[in-house]
Amino acid sequence: MTKTASTVGRAVLGAAAVGAVVGVVGPAFTVAGPRAGASSGTATQQFLSARPEAAAQAHAGPTLGAGVALAASGLVAASAVRRSRRAGAGAASAPAVVPVGLGCSVSAPAEQYFRDQLVACRAQLSEAGAPSVEETDQHMQELQAHAKQVLAGAAAALVFSSSMEAAVAYPIYAQQNYANPRALNGKIACANCHLAGKEIDVRMPHDVLADTIFKAQIDVPCKYEKRRQLIADGSKAALNIGAIAIMPEGWKLAPKDRLPKVLKKQMKGLSWSPYSKEYPNIVVAGPVPGSIYERMVLPILAPDPNTQKDANFGKLTMYFGGNRGRGQVYPEGNQSNNNQFFAKKDGKISAIDGLKVTIEGTDGSTVTQEVLAGGQIVVEVGEQVVKDDPLTTNPNVGGFGQAEKEMMLQDMNRVWAYCALATSIFVAQLTFVLKKKQFEKVQLAEGF
Known part of the structure; x- marks a missing residue:
């Protein structure tokens, strides 16, 4: 025992x-x-x-x-x-x-x-x-390291899969190819790829004080519940939107720790980021679902010219851009499938093989055009076409628009000076009226 x-x-x-x-x-x-x-x-x-x-x-x-x-x-x-x-x-x-x-x-x-x-x-x-203590300890360390690797891989896969649908818009193209997104003629770089034009509406205060936070409201209207955009493989997905704001030097995105609760609620979790390190006064957002962020709220921190040398009091201009859906041209110059394709010459449609349309010209030559997946082919074999006649429907439902807004960065000393001037004028006018009434009474008493 x-x-x-x-x-x-x-x-x-x-x-x-x-x-x-x-x-x-x-x-x-x-x-x-x-x-x-x-x-x-x-x-x-x-x-x-x-x-x-x-x-x-x-x-x-x-x-x-x-x-x-x-x-x-x-x-x-x-x-x-x-x-x-x-x-x-x-x-x-x-x-x-x-x-x-x-x-x-x-x-x-x-x-x-x-x-x-x-x-x-x-x-x-x-x-x-x-096993010995050292072997067990080493084995547990290896298990922990392996678990961390598995967790990191799963997180990366989750981020990649969740960003696939959002990758149907590419604001990164403008950031990589244009150091300054606004050209000298006032055109924003987004319009180089998004050829269709759509209006946007921007609302913001007329004047603000130094070192204050205010909001700019960018409305990108569209029927997001009904319209669906074309993606690269030719299928349809929810319509995404994006926006860009170009502010004067010294102006920047409001820090999160200073945002009021009401403004945070209005933003609905929308994330804005600087365009580049060289231009913190330019911010971009998107692509985000249009059904949620049809009205995009941008919190802006006004500079203080008393402490910042690159800011000045007075009137200034801000430039805004809003985009719906994918573009029609890639930065390399090639077309995307979000386009309508047209006939390159006069002739007769001799064959249609999938996405390839063959046109037999009047001069006897033939040309084969490949239309990308997306729009529906609207021609048939044997049909006569003229150059620039549409071969497919137009699948694009989005577009880009831009707007300009003026604002006054107000100096509080000027406000106090204006109040003092207005008060002095009011007192002077009031004194003049009272003196006139007194003079009229004197004249009536003397019989004039």
């Missing part, structure tokens, strides 16, 4: 030691051991005791599940050995219950025995065939 208890103790001790290595803390388990009063000359051997609550909380780590699994496997092995031995040996002596914690805590009365008992723990762990 003593040998059985020793075997069971080693198995449980190995599992408990592994649980201690990985930083696992749990409730105490019970195993069979020699009774305290079985022999007068034998002292009670209690190498392990339940870990105190404070120490357990201090050593609790993120690998709780791994340690509990190791300890549970040790208990299952100990229970199997105990049942096999109990059937042959009988109930010769009733085993006492010794609490064993999942941590290899030492409760020896003397401090000098701690090291010897820890060495004994490691020896019993080695005899049981369990």
